[in-house]
Amino acid sequence: MTDKRREFPFLPVFLVGGVALFAFYQARAALTPFLLAATFAYVLNPVVSYFEAHGLRRFHLVLCGYLAALALAAVAYAGLKSVLLEETERFQTRAPAYFQQFQRAAYAKQAMLSKNLPLPPKIAANALDSALSGALNTLRELPSHILALLPLFAHALLVPFIGFFFLLDGPGGVDRIIQTCPSRLVEQAIHLLSEIDMALGNYLRGLIIVVTIIFILSFLGLIALGVDNALIIAAISALSSVVPYFGLVMGILVGSAMAFYQFGAAMAAAKVALLFLAIRGLEETLIQPLIARHSLHMHAMTNLLVLILGGEMFGFLGLVFAVPAAGIVKALVSVTWSWYSSERGLAPGAAAGAGVPYT
Amino acid sequence: MSALKSLKRWFIDPQFSRKKQFLRSLDIFKDLRDGELGQLVQALHSRSYREGEVIFVEGDIGRALFVLETGAVELTHLGADGQPHVLYRLKPGDFFGEMALLESLPRTATAKATEKTHLHLLYKSKLDALLSGEPRIGVTIMSHLARLLSARLRRLNSDSKLLTAKND
Numbered sequence: 001m002t003d004k005r006r007e008f009p010f011l012p013v014f015l016v017g018g019v020a021l022f023a024f025y026q027a028r029a030a031l032t033p034f035l036l037a038a039t040f041a042y043v044l045n046p047v048v049s050y051f052e053a054h055g056l057r058r059f060h061l062v063l064c065g066y067l068a069a070l071a072l073a074a075v076a077y078a079g080l081k082s083v084l085l086e087e088t089e090r091f092q093t094r095a096p097a098y099f100q101q102f103q104r105a106a107y108a109k110q111a112m113l114s115k116n117l118p119l120p121p122k123i124a125a126n127a128l129d130s131a132l133s134g135a136l137n138t139l140r141e142l143p144s145h146i147l148a149l150l151p152l153f154a155h156a157l158l159v160p161f162i163g164f165f166f167l168l169d170g171p172g173g174v175d176r177i178i179q180t181c182p183s184r185l186v187e188q189a190i191h192l193l194s195e196i197d198m199a200l201g202n203y204l205r206g207l208i209i210v211v212t213i214i215f216i217l218s219f220l221g222l223i224a225l226g227v228d229n230a231l232i233i234a235a236i237s238a239l240s241s242v243v244p245y246f247g248l249v250m251g252i253l254v255g256s257a258m259a260f261y262q263f264g265a266a267m268a269a270a271k272v273a274l275l276f277l278a279i280r281g282l283e284e285t286l287i288q289p290l291i292a293r294h295s296l297h298m299h300a301m302t303n304l305l306v307l308i309l310g311g312e313m314f315g316f317l318g319l320v321f322a323v324p325a326a327g328i329v330k331a332l333v334s335v336t337w338s339w340y341s342s343e344r345g346l347a348p349g350a351a352a353g354a355g356v357p358y359t
Numbered sequence: 360m361s362a363l364k365s366l367k368r369w370f371i372d373p374q375f376s377r378k379k380q381f382l383r384s385l386d387i388f389k390d391l392r393d394g395e396l397g398q399l400v401q402a403l404h405s406r407s408y409r410e411g412e413v414i415f416v417e418g419d420i421g422r423a424l425f426v427l428e429t430g431a432v433e434l435t436h437l438g439a440d441g442q443p444h445v446l447y448r449l450k451p452g453d454f455f456g457e458m459a460l461l462e463s464l465p466r467t468a469t470a471k472a473t474e475k476t477h478l479h480l481l482y483k484s485k486l487d488a489l490l491s492g493e494p495r496i497g498v499t500i501m502s503h504l505a506r507l508l509s510a511r512l513r514r515l516n517s518d519s520k521l522l523t524a525k526n527d
Binding site: 049052053054055056057058060171174175178179183184186187190191194195198339342 | 369370371372375376379394397398400401404405406407408412413414415416419420421422423463480482484485488
């Protein structure tokens, strides 16, 4: 038996990973479309792989898939064009009225609240004034916050274009890493890549399932309640669901506000809030158990911490990719420990009952 | 009819078919269906080794099965004299390191490519994924490994009986 113990160069891997992360942080604006394209390709890869397993050429599959998606998008656009235009026009014409109605309702409630608050009248009026002006400012700034996300939509064409090449390459990148890796470390490299693939793939695919289901349920629910701009509200709620709990909050805020403006009744707003709560409940009880194996099994506080860090460092994209990035780090740590323990003989050895003679 | 054939040829990946054909020729995978072989091809990783390159060393913790497609591999064991003794020479179609799929324990031999070699690797976690996602593939491989293990144990038993009889 050889004395030369095999050590996986975890320190260099961590160092290279850290340097790569720093470089990515510095060049994040230029690399964003590539990151989005890689994610896009990664999420779609299982579909290509499914057909590829039947012996079909990857290039032809990707090409046909793109053509089919283009045709589908054209049909969907033709079908939804009128709904989208109608919703946008209605929102544009009614937005000033909505704002004024909110202002009037808020001032009316302010007078009533300042009478009933158990505070001296002047202090109560001041507190309500500052709260109201804060809320109105937030409402006024909402469009600019939404506009700040527009550069992301500018990648809408670039991402599928770059994603096409990522999809064509498929597992080629992994094979190149394995080929470059020193031969005795191939097994560790595959272990690490498999763990990352499992953590990342399951999380992203699970997330897409959740976002799609939330979008469909919200859209149908809002239509059933007769709320205007159902498509936009459902899209906002579904896309915000990428950040845990944010989708529920956005759905309730935007949906209830719209229902309140539209019907002028608190009951309508409450119904919309109930709808989003019910969707959340459905997601918790029916959808999440189905995709539970897709989760990264991270503590809620860890989730929150990585979300804050991601948001602080990379903005909106940081919020989206913080949790999967933490999943990669977790996989790296888990592989490090697994290899350390097995190479040092800390892991359980032969199965029990090995001493019984072979009969 | 010929148009359909040329369309099929245009769509079918010849390299993928060749890999499937190669796997079908191996005892361990021969009971798998066509679609299952396709999934297995996707679960395997490929790597080429130069002549003299060490694949793994005796004592390394094993986690993958290796299938030899082209080239040659030599399995050696370090003797009491400190010199490597050749245990077996593998030829294309042979597989080795299979016990790593059952347990992650130290390798009992060193594997070295004796010429330019191309190997396919089936990693333990991929087999675990196949066992839960595609049980028929996983069970077929595991059942073959169990039969192999049993045969080797029987041979070991009879060898040790012969040795005991000789010593008596």
